[in-house]
Each structure stands twice: as C-alpha cells, then as structure tokens.
Amino acid sequence: MAKVNQGDTTHTAKHHRNKQIQGIGDNIMNIAIIGSGNIGSGLALTFGQTAYTVTVASRNVQAAQALADKLGRSNVQASSITEAVKGADVVILATPYDAVRTLANDADFAGKVVIDVTNPVKADFSGLSIGFETSAGEEIQKLLPHATVVKAFNTVFAQVYEQGLEFNGSKAQTFIAADDETAKQTVLTLANEAGFDAVDAGALSNARYLEPLAYMNIHFGYMLNRGTQIIPAWLSR
Numbered sequence: 001m002a003k004v005n006q007g008d009t010t011h012t013a014k015h016h017r018n019k020q021i022q023g024i025g026d027n028i029m030n031i032a033i034i035g036s037g038n039i040g041s042g043l044a045l046t047f048g049q050t051a052y053t054v055t056v057a058s059r060n061v062q063a064a065q066a067l068a069d070k071l072g073r074s075n076v077q078a079s080s081i082t083e084a085v086k087g088a089d090v091v092i093l094a095t096p097y098d099a100v101r102t103l104a105n106d107a108d109f110a111g112k113v114v115i116d117v118t119n120p121v122k123a124d125f126s127g128l129s130i131g132f133e134t135s136a137g138e139e140i141q142k143l144l145p146h147a148t149v150v151k152a153f154n155t156v157f158a159q160v161y162e163q164g165l166e167f168n169g170s171k172a173q174t175f176i177a178a179d180d181e182t183a184k185q186t187v188l189t190l191a192n193e194a195g196f197d198a199v200d201a202g203a204l205s206n207a208r209y210l211e212p213l214a215y216m217n218i219h220f221g222y223m224l225n226r227g228t229q230i231i232p233a234w235l236s237r
C-alpha cells in the first residue's frame with residue numbers, strides 16, 4: 001500500500017493528508033484507472049486532487065504517461081495495465097464495455113474492488129447493446145468472478161470533471177450500486193472524498209437502471225442539445 005503523498009500543496013491534498021481515509025486496510029488506497037481517454041482523464045484529474053495514489057494505465061503506456069505528465073501531480077503515475085492492477089486496491093474500468101472481455105485476460109483482478117464506469121452504448125448511439133434484462137455491471141462481474149464489481153460514475157459526463165463537481169452550490173451526485181456492502185462503502189467513501197455527493201443505489205443489478213439513466217443523460221446532452229455540463233440527481237425534501 002502506498003503512503004500518503006507528501007508532495008502536493010493544494011488545499012484539498014492538505015485537508016486530506018492528516019485524515020484517515022476509510023477503505024481497505026488502514027492506509028491510503030491505490031487507485032488504478034484503466035483507460036486514458038475522456039473518462040479516464042477526468043477521473044485521474046479528480047482523484048489526483050485527493051490524497052489517494054492514482055495509477056493511470058493504457059494499452060499504450062505512453063498515452064498513460066502523457067496523461068500523468070499533463071496532470072503533473074506526484075500522486076499520479078502511469079504504468080502498464082498488468083502492473084497497475086497488481087498494485088491497486090481499487091481498479092476503475094474507464095474503457096469501452098466490450099474491452100473488458102480482453103482486459104479480463106490482461107491482468108489479475110482477483111480480490112480487487114472494480115469500479116465499472118462503462119455504458120454499453122451502441123457505436124451509432126441508437127441504444128444500449130445488451131438490452132434491459134442484464135447490465136454491463138452484472139456482465140463484468142461474470143467476467144471477473146474473483147473481483148467485486150461496483151457500478152459508479154457512469155452517469156457523469158467526462159466534461160464535468162474539467163469544471164469541477166459543484167452544480168449551483170450542490171455537489172454532483174453519483175450513484176453507487178453493488179452487492180458487497182464493504183466494497184460499496186469503500187466506493188461511497190472514495191467518491192465523497194473526491195467531491196461527489198455519493199448516493200447508495202442498492203444492488204449491482206440496479207446497474208440495469210443506471211445505464212439507461214446514463215443513456216438518457218447522453219440524450220439530454222447531445223440529442224436534446226443541453227450540452228455536457230448536466231448531471232442527473234435525485235432531489236429530496
């Protein structure tokens with residue numbers, strides 16, 4: 001496990017430095033982000049501003065290194081996919097859904113908490129590729145039977161991270177669905193530390209509803225021209 005990073009000087013990093021982050025074990029968690037594209041970059045930016053250690057990984061290590069260099073934070077590094085997963089407590093899958101089938105053979109995910117950010121949107125954006133009687137989250141759990149899959153962050157546009165997680169004075173919500181309560185609590189904590197209002201969304205099978213919700217968000221954003229600085233949220237009173 002990595003120690004708390006001492007190199008960063010932002011308020012957020014200082015705020016977190018002396019704080020015990022709940023999660024796996026007693027130390028700061030290592031987060032591996034697989035994929036250095038839009039979402040991988042957004043999540044690396046956001047988690048790079050916490051005290052967690054972040055390793056970005058890509059099939060092309062140079063792409064991951066370029067992202068780490070761009071972020072320029074000592075708690076964000078780059079490596080191969082295999083090495084990143086090996087050293088991680090929590091692995092974020094920031095790749096296309098279909099990529100997970102091959103990824104499952106690229107690294108040993110046993111014992112890891114795996115955050116599934118994917119939305120199985122068809123290439124032509126005409127709908128979801130796997131229907132409504134299962135979900136990417138559940139299918140990924142089948143592909144990675146020795147890992148614990150948690151659905152999270154899939155309803156947040158990548159562009160949101162560039163402008164921060166505050167919307168008109170409220171924190172952006174993210175919905176966390178998992179069957180394993182410990183893994184779910186880990187990700188709720190991690191998301192809250194990153195600046196989200198993390199919402200317990202029940203069992204992993206609720207990914208069947210969270211993925212269509214993300215697709216509706218894509219509709220609002222692109223087809224209904226509301227742009228990408230939008231986010232779904234549940235209101236209470």
Ligand SMILES: NC(=O)c1ccc[n+]([C@@H]2O[C@H](COP(=O)([O-])OP(=O)(O)OC[C@H]3O[C@@H](n4cnc5c(N)ncnc54)[C@H](OP(=O)(O)O)[C@@H]3O)[C@@H](O)[C@H]2O)c1
Nearest residue numbers: 035036037038039059094095096097099118119154157158
């Ligand atoms: N963009 C959004 O606003 C958004 C929001 C919520 C959820 N999502 C979901 O997040 C995921 C990523 O979306 P994105 O917009 O970030 O896509 P993207 O910009 O195209 O990035 C995809 C990343 O996945 C990697 N990749 C592709 N195939 C791979 C494989 N077989 N093994 C390992 N890595 C592979 C690519 O790496 P290489 O450099 O090696 O090609 C690239 O870094 C998708 O499932 C999407 O539905 C996206």
